[in-house]
Amino acid sequence: MKILTHNMLMCNVKGCDKGNFPLRIELSEPVSIQETEFNEDFARRLIGKVDWPALAETAAALGLYDKLGIPELPSTPPEAATADDALLKAMHRVLLEVQVIEGKLVCNNCGKAYSVSKGIPNMLLTQDEL
Amino acid sequence: MEYYDPAEDTHLLLDALNEDAERIRSIEPLFCVEIGCGSGVVIVELAKIAPGAVRFATDINPAALAATQRLAADSGVPVELVRTDLVAALETRLRGRVDVLVFNPPYVPTESSEVGTPDISAAWAGGFDGREVIDRLLPRLPALLADRALFYMVALQENRPKEIAETMRRMGFDSKVVLRRRAGGESLYVVRYSRTGAGGG
Numbered sequence: 266m267k268i269l270t271h272n273m274l275m276c277n278v279k280g281c282d283k284g285n286f287p288l289r290i291e292l293s294e295p296v297s298i299q300e301t302e303f304n305e306d307f308a309r310r311l312i313g314k315v316d317w318p319a320l321a322e323t324a325a326a327l328g329l330y331d332k333l334g335i336p337e338l339p340s341t342p343p344e345a346a347t348a349d350d351a352l353l354k355a356m357h358r359v360l361l362e363v364q365v366i367e368g369k370l371v372c373n374n375c376g377k378a379y380s381v382s383k384g385i386p387n388m389l390l391t392q393d394e395l
Numbered sequence: 396m397e398y399y400d401p402a403e404d405t406h407l408l409l410d411a412l413n414e415d416a417e418r419i420r421s422i423e424p425l426f427c428v429e430i431g432c433g434s435g436v437v438i439v440e441l442a443k444i445a446p447g448a449v450r451f452a453t454d455i456n457p458a459a460l461a462a463t464q465r466l467a468a469d470s471g472v473p474v475e476l477v478r479t480d481l482v483a484a485l486e487t488r489l490r491g492r493v494d495v496l497v498f499n500p501p502y503v504p505t506e507s508s509e510v511g512t513p514d515i516s517a518a519w520a521g522g523f524d525g526r527e528v529i530d531r532l533l534p535r536l537p538a539l540l541a542d543r544a545l546f547y548m549v550a551l552q553e554n555r556p557k558e559i560a561e562t563m564r565r566m567g568f569d570s571k572v573v574l575r576r577r578a579g580g581e582s583l584y585v586v587r588y589s590r591t592g593a594g595g596g
Binding site: 266269270272275286307310311384385386387 | 425426447449451455457460461464473475476477478479480483484487488489492
């Protein structure tokens with residue numbers, strides 16, 4: 266599961282609709298880092314689709330700035346047209362090169378823990394959570 | 396562990412997506428989603444048709460997700476996998492952002508009790524008129540799909556595709572049969588839905 270995907274996942278327990286994003290990542294195995302090709306246009310298009318406070322919070326919580334040796338990401342969205350190369354590359358690396366393989370995604374509101382196993386988050390709910 | 400192997404309906408969907416390849420590329424999709432990815436052949440094919448996109452594939456069956464993960468890795472195509480009901484865990488954040496949505500639903504008319512089990516039968520058991528899962532997705536589409544989105548869905552004659560088209564029309568979508576084929580006594584369709592006036596008709 267890439268950080269981009271984490272940025273798109275929300276707790277979907279019935280009635281849990283405030284403070285249910287972003288889900289807190291609890292790793293049981295270090296993240297895996299895989300280099301992927303950087304595409305500037307693609308990165309610019311992604312800027313407006315990403316939740317920046319969640320991205321910055323998650324990158325800090327996982328220690329990705331040190332791990333990747335990149336500048337800190339802003340917690341407000343940069344301008345897509347004028348974002349500089351260093352920012353775009355840092356965003357690219359966090360969103361697309363970091364993979365959560367084993368761990369949990371925990372809702373800060375209701376406490377529901379979704380497991381991540383072999384890189385796949387299990388967001389299914391039990392009958393009484395629907 | 397089992398998942399739905401590519402069958403006639405899968406091949407019809409692959410053919411329809413290739414038939415529509417230029418149209419798909421013309422909207423420059425950023426987010427592509429397949430609901431119920433099964434073996435993964437469809438989302439991997441879509442990756443070849445529209446390479447510059449993020450791809451999400453969902454299924455409730457973990458064997459299907461594992462199969463898609465393997466196929467995507469073998470094909471060198473990144474696909475993000477999420478085990479969820481339809482698009483439940485993604486739909487708030489992907490609101491209005493899904494550019495291409497593909498769904499080969501469980502469309503076989505069955506008893507309602509057979510729908511949505513965590514095993515392989517979830518891949519085909521569609522309940523009353525084969526419509527129970529389809530009808531759960533349709534009302535979510537106006538919020539989920541981007542303005543220029545293309546939505547491709549497989550349907551069987553028994554699902555009453557004209558009635559589906561009418562439901563979609565009331566929600567502001569045009570329908571167009573991309574391909575139709577008879578296979579093993581079934582009449583299969585792949586229908587493309589796009590917002591009225593978005594130039595998809």
